[in-house]
Amino acid sequence: MAAQPEEAGGWRDIGAYLKSAGFRFAALFAVLFLAAILGFALMLWWGTAGTLSRQIDDAIRADAIGLQEAWRSGGVAAAMEAIGERLAVDIDDHAIYLLMDEAGNRLAGNLDRWPSAAEIPGSWSADMVRRDGVAVPARLHRVPLDRGHRLLVGRDATDRENLRTLLSEALLWSFAVAVAFALAGAAALRRALADRLRAASATAGAIAAGDLSRRVPLSAQRDEFDQLGASMNAMLDRIDQLMMGIKGVSDSIAHDLRTPIARARMRLENALLRAPDEESLRAAMETTVADLDGISRVFQALLRIAEAEAGARRAAFARFDLAAVLTDAAEVYGALAEERGQQLQTSWPEKLEMVGDRDMLLQAIANLLDNAVKFTPEGGTIRLTASAPARGKRDISVSDEGPGLAPMDRARAGERFFRADPSRALPGSGLGLSLVKAVAVLHGGELQLGDAKPGAERPGLEARLTLSSRA
Amino acid sequence: MPWVCALLLLVSFAARAQPAAPRLLSDSPEYCAELAGRFAALGAEAPVHLRVLADEGRQLCVEGQTRSGIAKLRRALKEAQRGD
Structure with a gap:
């Protein structure tokens, strides 16, 4: 009884082996290989033994037609003479004829009696006849005749049978060799598959065990x-x-x-x-x-970023006019800029149709304008522009006259809670650009940061959103 | 043991009950004579070398080599027929 779990484990292993992809690929290979060999054998058989059989049948059929003609034109005597003549010049000694009258008397031919296999008029049969006391195979055809007479035309099929025997033996051996090759090939294929997958499997196992640093080793084959x-x-x-x-x-x-x-x-x-x-x-x-x-606003911003990054809002994408969104944002922040003695310059085409999340984009533009207003000194100018540089592409740019961002800070500007040194003194959570970046990615685009006036003492910051209107 | 004997008897009866295969008659001395007669019916029309071939065939049949004799006679007849 103690051996039972072990036995069950053994059966489970066999079941898993049979279900494995390696075994199934190998089995498929073996089946295809054997099917190809079988097809080849059938073609070979059809082209050799089959051809010989068809030739024998054709010769018998031609003979039967000739004898029926003789029967119709000259009756029994003509048929007997035709059979005698055909037998007299049969150098190969393969022809078989037998003509009998209604009483069962043999009239012509080289068979001593009627074979039992050829009782039905018009029938084709394979039977044995004796030559020098030895039974040899024969192909026989009973030709229908009137007046109760019976005519049998046939051929000695010894050569055909010998060829069939030889071919059968050769094909049997070939098939045995093919089976051995198929099994060996299948085993090699299974092993090769298992070897190639082992590295990936080991890596996945190690990662599942907690080692997240492991990676799948790649070979030079690039397969x-x-x-x-x-x-x-x-x-x-x-x-x-x-x-x-x-x-x-x-x-x-x-x-x-x-x-x-x-x-x-x-x-x-x-x-x-x-x-x-x-x-x-x-x-x-x-x-x-x-x-x-x-604090609540920070959490709300974090949730919106997470929502944008997860792409959950993509299902709610709709067609809208980006120009209208820009106008709304410009209205709010234009007033704010005016209060601070700044000027907001805007420029975009009359209509900018696109597919996306209107609210998210408005929030992203608002965040960019909020930053621009925050960092631009009094009397400075903020520019909000938008364009359609290519079919399906939309660009939105917000530039200010603030201190700008150092190249190292630009790389980190999209990170949550990141705040560059000059901005630490100003109010803010460090989540504004994170949301802008997430919204850009959600719309199949990106956020690019650069100098608004390269080389100037106060280079300012240009934040450019490149979006895909078919995101 | 008795049942083995009964089985053997049954097999033996079955074999005896099976009719023997029909026999081919075109390898008999009678047929050889028939072919020789058929060639002789051609008379002096047959070329000399075919008459020699037919004689050889007839002689082989007399000596008991019936199949070889029949083969030669058939060849002679076929050649004669082709000559016609």
Whole structure:
């Protein structure tokens, strides 16, 4: 009884082996190989033994027609003479004839009696006849005659049978060799497949066990397995990057939100312990509510970024006029800029149709304009432009006259909570450009950052959104 | 053991009940004589070398080599027929 689980394991192994892709590919190879051999054998048989059989039947048929003609034109005597003549010049000694009358008497031919296999008029049969006491195969055809007479035309089929025997033996041996080759080939194929997949399988196993640094080794062959391995590696790199991103975001959330939460707590505690009157307590609570609103806005921004990055809103894409969105944004931020003594210059075509998420794009443009207003000094100019550089492409550009971004900072500008040194003193969460970047990617484009006036003392920043209107 | 004997008897009866295959008659001395007669019917029209061939065939039949004799006679007849 103790051996039962082991036995079950054995059957399970066999079942898994039979279900494996390697076995199925190998079996397919073997079946195709054997089918090809079988097809070849059939063609060979048809072209040799088959041809000989057809030639024998054709000769018998021609003979039968000739004798029927003689029968019709000259009756019994003519048929007997025709049979005698044909037998007299049959140098190969293959011809078989027998003509009998209605009483069963032999009239002509070289058979001593009627064979039992040829009883039905018009029938074709294979039977044995004796030559020098030895039974030899014969192909026989009973030719229909009138007046109760019977005519048999046939051929000695010894040569055909010998060829069939030889061919059968040769094909049998060939088939045995083909089966051996098919099995060997199938085993080699299965082994080759297993060898090629082993590396990927080992990598996947190691990653499942927790070693995320492992990658599928690639060979110099650059075949389909290498392509699969490269895809797996790219996927693992992406997962690694995302995990790093998640870790970075978690750290940033912990770091950036700890301070305002601690500040709000301290303010409440101070107010609770030291507030001299109700008015002071109310003022402290209002400030704390404003702080908590800020924290809530940060979480809302994080959720929107996550939503954009996941592409979940792609299902809600619709056709809209980008020009109208730009006009809305320009109205709000134009007023804000005016308040700060700045000027907002705009330029875009009358209509800019595109397919996408209108709200997300409005939020992204607002974020860019918000940054521009924040960093442009009083009296400065902000430019908001848009164009359709190619069919299906839309560009939106926001440039300011602020201090700009150092090249190293530009590379990190899309990261969550990243804030360049000059902006640390200004209000903000470091999530604005992250959202813009995520929205650009959602629309099949990207966010490019550069100097608005390259080489100038204050180069400013140009943020360019390149979008695909068919995203 | 008795059932083995019964089986053997049955097989033997079955073999005996099976009619023997028909026999070919075109390799008999009688047929050789028939062919010789057929050639002789051609008379002096047959070329000399074919008459020699037919004589050889007839002689082989007399000596008991019937199939070889018949083959030679058939060849002589076929050649004569072709000559016609």
